[in-house]
Amino acid sequence: MDARIDKTSEVESRPANNLLRRLSQADYTLLAPHVTVEDSAANQLLYNPGDDVQVVHFPCGPALATFLVPNEDGRDVETILVGREGAVGGIVSEGYLPAYTRICVKFGGPFARIHVGKLEAAKLRSASLRSIFVRYADCMLAQIFQSTACNAIHSIEQRTAKWILAAMERTGDESSVPLTHEQLATLLGVGRSYASRVLQSFRAEGVLDTRRGSILVRNRDGLQLRACLCNDAVKMHFEEVLRGVYPTEEREAG
Numbered sequence: 001m002d003a004r005i006d007k008t009s010e011v012e013s014r015p016a017n018n019l020l021r022r023l024s025q026a027d028y029t030l031l032a033p034h035v036t037v038e039d040s041a042a043n044q045l046l047y048n049p050g051d052d053v054q055v056v057h058f059p060c061g062p063a064l065a066t067f068l069v070p071n072e073d074g075r076d077v078e079t080i081l082v083g084r085e086g087a088v089g090g091i092v093s094e095g096y097l098p099a100y101t102r103i104c105v106k107f108g109g110p111f112a113r114i115h116v117g118k119l120e121a122a123k124l125r126s127a128s129l130r131s132i133f134v135r136y137a138d139c140m141l142a143q144i145f146q147s148t149a150c151n152a153i154h155s156i157e158q159r160t161a162k163w164i165l166a167a168m169e170r171t172g173d174e175s176s177v178p179l180t181h182e183q184l185a186t187l188l189g190v191g192r193s194y195a196s197r198v199l200q201s202f203r204a205e206g207v208l209d210t211r212r213g214s215i216l217v218r219n220r221d222g223l224q225l226r227a228c229l230c231n232d233a234v235k236m237h238f239e240e241v242l243r244g245v246y247p248t249e250e251r252e253a254g
Contacts, residue, residue, distance in 0.1 A: 015112035017058040018085050018245045019136055027129040030122035034114050042108040042178075046088065053090045053097035055113050059083050062171040063109030066187070068102040076102060078187035080143050081163075083170025085238065085246050090116035091137050107171060107178055135242045142237045150230040156188055160198050161227035163187060164208070164215060169231075169247050177215045184215075202226070 011021050014028060015037050023031070037060065040046075046057055046065065059065050064083045068076040079101065082088050090097050097116065105111075123130040150159060163184075167177045185195035199215070202208045207222040208215055217223055238246035 015058065015110065016060040016084060017087070017112055018247065019087055019132070020058055020112060022242070022245050023132060024128060027122075027126050027132070030125060030129065031114060031119065034118040035112050036114075037110050037112045040105045040108055040111050042105055044105040044108075046103040046105065047099035048102055049099055051099045053099050054116055056087050056089045056091065056116060056119055057103075058087045058112040058114075060110040060112055062107060062173065063111055064106040064167065064170055065111075066104055066106040068104060068186075070102060075189070076186060077189040080140070080147050081106060081166055081170060082140070083247065085170065086136055086140060090119070091133050091140070107167075132242070136245070139234075139238050139241050139245075142241075143234050146230045146234050150228060151189070154228040154230070156190060156194065156198055157201070157226060158228040159188055160184065160195075160202070161207075161223050162231050164217065165220075165223060165227055166231050168217065168220075172247065174220070175217055177217070178213060179215050180213055181210075 010025060014020050015035065020028065020031075020035075040063065047053060049070065057065060059082060061084060064081050065088045066081055067079045067088070069079055070076050088103050089099070119133075123133065150162065154162075164177055164179075167179070168174065171177070181196050181199065182192050184199070185192040188195060199208070199210055202223075203210065205222065207219045207226065208217050210216065235246050235248060
């Protein structure tokens, strides 16, 4: 019993990132001397396309990072969100790592950080550490595939509901998401007026309400009914490949 309590205490003393907390004590000990934790504000730029990726960023607690693909018309289109279930930047590759997309902080909060070189050195010393990050990369790729399919076949309303639910799961907030109409339009790849009309229809149904700079969820079940099943597909893959890391799997895995 005491050993189990000590193990739980040790894991909870780590940064509030599920990927880091999923590591064995031996593997985390390889990383711990090189991990720093700093707060990052919303909209802080982590990488621009072409930047040399030198640092891996682990969102902690309610913090979220987002991948944005710039287009020729000057607009950015959001692809995926990454919260405390993962990391961004230099996860599996070695050597020079040019960033392909713009990566920004979506919701501010603490981020744990480690230099890519330190992570690579630790992975060379531990096959189990390499395995965790390779499996996470597989989960992230599945998320990207699902997002591509979702953008192609699902309606703006379905994608809006899905995105709000995904953000709530990652931040742990059961009732609100700090999101403006303009930010919603960016992540959906539509104009602000279109995004506002979608929110207005959800408001009329009593599913959600809006306040300055945030969306308040009034009926989560109703929102779930309006969403596509893409979140569920991603969660199932996380559960199969890296159980206990996706936020909604935490309690069950524990």
